[in-house]
Amino acid sequence: MTLVEVRRNPVGIRPRAVVVGVTAVVATVVVSVFSLGTGDFPIAPADVVATLFGAGNPAHEFIINELRLPRLIVAILVGAALAAGGAVFQSLVRNPLGSPDMLGVTNGASTAALVVVILGGSDLQLSVAAIAGGMAATLLIQLIAGRALHGFRFILVGVGMAAILTGISGYLLTRGQQMENARALLWLTGSLDGRSWTQAVPLLVVLGAVLPFLVLACGPGLRILEMGDDAASALGVPVSLLRNGALLAAALLVSFGAAAAGPVAFVALIAPHLAKRLTRAPGPNLLPSIAVGALLLSGADFIAQHALDDRALPVGVVTGLVGGAYLVWLLTTERRAGRI
Amino acid sequence: MTRLSGTGMTLAYDKRVIAEDLSVEIPDGSFTVIIGPNACGKSTLLRALSRLLKPTTGTVLLDGRDVHSQPTRTVAKTLGLLPQSSTAPDGITVAELVARGRYPHQSILRRWSAEDERVVEESMESTGVADLADRNVDELSGGQRQRVWLAMALAQQTPLLLLDEPTTYLDIAHQIEVLDLCAELHERQGRTLVAVLHDLNHAARYATHLIAMRSGRVARSGQPGDVLTAELVEEVFGLPCRVIDDPETGTPLVVPAARRRTGDLSTNARI
Structure with missing residues (x-):
């Protein structure tokens, strides 16, 4: 009897998790087709698919491959990157609120990007600064929190770091001129306007390298680490090596995501949370989180582009509204269920 | 030389030294139980033996080699640990x-x-x-x-298994259930078990080898019948008691001395 049950359920890969992941991927594809077909020049879904497979007419090819596809790809990749980063952070600090936007990593990227904006730097410089800022903030938190990289100490140091960086950002904004501040505010909200292959390609390369590392090399260890440091060490998990490696990889994803689209609100917090709630599985749920993150951001950007008739919204406005509402709803239901 | 031993260990958390020049040997195939008052360093010793805490000086040897020089995954195939607190x-x-x-x-x-x-x-x-x-x-x-x-x-599947207070938070029936299970695993599967226990009578009943600790050093070790005497309990725990034969198993049974009379209490109260 148990033989069958164990075989069905070997190392935590549950049928339900597979269903959630596959559903999210399929939904992302559907959203993508509609997203690519919608705009000032509407294209029928069948033509969108034909064009993607290289059988479209030249006009469709230009609109889709050059104008709409890069933006969509950036949305999907940034969503995936933020979600994976968020899942790793939440798993490492063993707290569902321990996302990189709460713990200073995203703030590091924002502050560094603001400096570039105030100095009138180029978009490329801004992206590089955002990556450097996110990584620098992470290293600093790691250094201050020391060996107690899990739990409250890390959260407290991270929240402190976020507060300091928010203060610095506020100061920078008071020093900026009107033009610069408008650019800064748009970037800080998170926007995918005008994103092209220039942003998509580096993201693709980084995700291609970091995601397999996280999923294959860190995933099994992260699952074990959720049982506590002692239990994980006893099972032969190289705890500090794994924790530092996974943290840096996650910070890299979040920083590249922020560099490409700005610090888009709530995706890193909500996507892993939603994935866990849907799969009901223990562990960081990396693959389902990634799929949910891609769906969230591509869906949010579709809404942002077409919700208002006259002008498009920055995607960060939509994720902020939807994410905030989700969080409030979650807290209310959890409270009613007596869990918090 | 046994499979697991520690020699000349200084055990410390940051600067707080728990034990100095501590040496222990875990007899192969034994069910070793470590006893001692709170904060005597028994859990710390277990952490050191299971490589969770690196001794500042001295070494823990597993199969003749320093446990910290071996890859952690290799150690995990030989030496298991059930920590006091794990999260499911x-x-x-x-x-x-x-x-x-x-x-x-x-x-x-x-x-x-x-x-x-x-x-x-x-x-x-x-x-x-x-x-x-x-x-x-x-x-x-x-x-x-x-x-x-x-x-x-x-x-x-480790031949050696360390258990840090496996009976804490359990009621008496479940405590006995878990200890019976440990004894069975020890006898039937021939594993070497090392457990930290608080209850002296449980320790005496189940251990084949007993280590009594006090303020970071081994006060006495050996067969439970030889180790667990009234003098030792008085010396290690500061508890006056009688040790009689357990009517069930014949192992030592510690019976704490009755409450002192009122006269004695009033002397205590003045202090």
């Missing part, structure tokens, strides 16, 4: 938790085998949790949960 991740089932004990035997290339499955099933059978395989760990009682954690440690 939300929503994990019994079978999944027990399966995690196979972690050191797996790698990126070798993820799950028929062998893993057989071992997990056997571990659940021998701890009596096979019927619970599909249940969520959070739904179980304290005693059941402790048996599940034991099953996980067993699935690790």
